[in-house]
Amino acid sequence: MTTTSEVTATGVDERSLRSLRRWNLALTALHLGQAVAVVVLATDFAITITQTLPTGPPGSAPASPESLVDLPIGATIAVFLLMASLDHLLTATVARRTYERDLRGGINRFRWVEYSFSATIMVVLIALYSGIVDISALIGIVGANVAMILFGWLQESANPPGSPTRTMKPFWFGCVAGAAPWIAIAANLVAAEEVPGFVIGIFVSLFVFFNSFALNQWLQYRGIGPWRSYAFGEKAYLVLSLVAKSALAWQIFAGSLAS
Template sequence: MEALAPKLRRDNLVAAVLHLAQAVAVLALATSFALPVTGTYLAGPPGTTPEEQVVLFDVPTGAAVAAFLLLSALAHVVVTTTWGAGYRADLARRRNRARWIEYSVSSSLMIVLIAQLVGISDVAALLALFGVNASMILFGWLQEHYEDPGSRGWLPFIFGCAAGIVPWLAITVYLVSPQSTSGAEPPAFVYGIFVSLFAFFNVFALNQWLQYRGLGRWRDYLFGERVYILLSLVAKSALSWQVFAGTLAS
C-alpha cells in the first residue's frame, strides 16, 4: 500500500485538471441544445386518459455534461486538499467515503442524461432513475463500510448490482421501443453511448469485486483506488464527447 500512496495525490490532481478542462471545453463549444423534462397528469378518475404531456422545463445538455465533469473535478480537489487527511485515513482502512458520495450524484446525473437521450422525459421517471442509481452507489459504500476485502460478505454488493440494472432495463425498453408506431429510431451515437457506458458501469462493479476477492494486483486496495480514478475519468470523458459529437457540436 505504501508504494502506491504517493501516486494517488498526483492521480487525483491530474484527474481534477482533466475533468475541469473538459467541462470548460464543453461549455465553451456547446450549442443551445436542450432536452425536455415533462409531466403527464390526471384528467379525471384513475384509469381515464391523462391530459396532454406538458413541458415543465428544458435541461441544457451542455450544462448537464459539464455538471458531472465539474462534480468529479471538485471531488478530486477536495480529497487532495481539505479532506486530504480524511481521505488518507479512509484508504488506510481500505475504504473511500468521498468516492461514493461523488459517484452517487455524478453517475446518477449521467444515467438521467442517457435516459433523456432515448426519450425518457417524465419528471417522475427521471427522479426514480436518479434515485435507483444513487442507491446502487450507496450499496457500494455499505460494502466497504461493513465488509473487509476477503471477508466473503457480499450482500450489499449483490443488492447494489440488483438496483443498478434497473435504470438500464428502463433505458433498454425505450431504446427498443416495443409497439412504437412512429418508426423513429435513436441515432447511432445513442446506441454507442448505451453500449460503452453500460460496459463502463459494469467494469466499476468488477473493480470492486476484484478488490474484495483480493485477486492479483487488487490485493493492494490502493491499486483498486487508482483503477476507480481512471475508470471515472474515462467513463465521464466517453459520455461527454459522444454526447457532444451527437448533439452539441456546432
C-alpha cells in the first residue's frame, strides 16, 4: 500500500528538477549582479528610524521622536538581493538533494525561510518610504509579514501529495496577517499631504506582486491549468521573486538612490 509520504508531487520528475536547477543557477547570478550594481551605483542615502516614548501615564502627550539609527537604503536593498542569491545557490548546489526531496513532497522550506527575511525587508522599505519610521510600528509590520510567510509554509506542510483531505485554512490565515502591513502603509499614504509619484508606484507595483505570490499558491492548491504541476508553481515563484525584488530595487534606485 502506498503511503502519503511516498507520493510525489505532480510534475516533479527528473526533467523538471534539472530545469529548476538551471533556473536557480541563473537566478543566483541575476540577483547577485543586481546586488553588486546597487552597492556600486547607490549614494549614501539613508532613512532615520525613530522611537517615541511615553512621558507619563496613559493619555499623556508623547515625547518628540528620538533618532535610533540611520538605515542605509542602498545596502539594505543589496541585502535582500543577496539573500535571494544565496537561497538559489544553495538549492542548486550543496542543498540540492534536500531541495529536490522537498519538492517531491510538495514543499520548499528554503523558499519560506528566505522569504521570511527578504520579503520582510522589502515590506519594511516600503513602509519607510510611506513615512512609517517608528520602531514600534516597524516591529509590528515585521511580525505580521513573517507570520504571513510562515502560514504559507504551513499550507504546504498541511497538504502533502496524496493526502485524502485538503485544507486552505493556513492560506487564508496568512492572507489576514499579510494584509495588516499593507493597510498601515496605505493609510499613511492616503493621510499624507504630498507623496512622490515613485513612492505610489512602489506601493502599487509591489502590492500587485505580493498578491501574485498568494494567487500562485491558491492556483496550485486549486489545481487550475498548468498549476496542477507543483514544478510549474515552483517556477512561477522563482519568476515572481526575481521580478518583485528587481522592481523594488530599481524603483527605489531611480527615485532616491541615483541623485
